[in-house]
Amino acid sequence: MSDHESFYHRDRSWHPPAFTPQYKTSILRSPQYPLLSLDNTISEMTGPVFGHDRLGPLDNDLIRNFAKTGDPIGQRIIVYGRVLDENARPVPGALLEFWQANAGGRYRHKKETYLAALDPNFGGCGRTITDEEGRYWFRTIKPGAYPWPNGINDWRPAHIHFSIFGHAFAQRLITQMYFEGDPMIWQCPIVSTIPDRQAVEQLIAALDRENTLPMDALAYKFDIVLRGRRSTMFENRMEGN
């Protein structure tokens, strides 16, 4: 068998252990009993599926998709990259959804309690589908850091949440993207649950001057690898394969 055809076993040390007390909610969320393995049902494997016609023209433009009176406040950025399998082959037709706080670090969510102001022109959600080469891109504003009730004074680094859907409802992966050069990454109790520094670095989008739009937007490149030795760390696949 060539290296190209190899099956890579999941490296469980790549993912954080379920119980990581510095991330307080993991204490109650982590399993108390041995895990059971359940097969997917037929309905989980076959549906529901999404169609390309469901996407609107502004779905990948967070600068415009909620704008009421003008553009949102903040640093204009482009986020782009590719979704790849374990052998660096592109994954076309994957639905990517992303959500984030605004430039002040505030989410548009009814349970959000942070005192930073809402931006009337920013919703913070978008989606797109990878093309034949596995490529995606979207336009947004750079999210701010925000405090959260964990320790006495814990802050999340600026980040964008990502969900990736495959071709069946059960094929969903979730992760977070961070920004190159942000010192807050290395102080975050959630990031610090990831045991391998290289796994953290794969979650950090690189500032890409080549694809910056002059006088308009900075560009950040974030490739997502679905599994194998170079897999992105996914929050919801701590123990599965």
Ligand SMILES: [Fe+2]
């Ligand atoms: Fe968040």
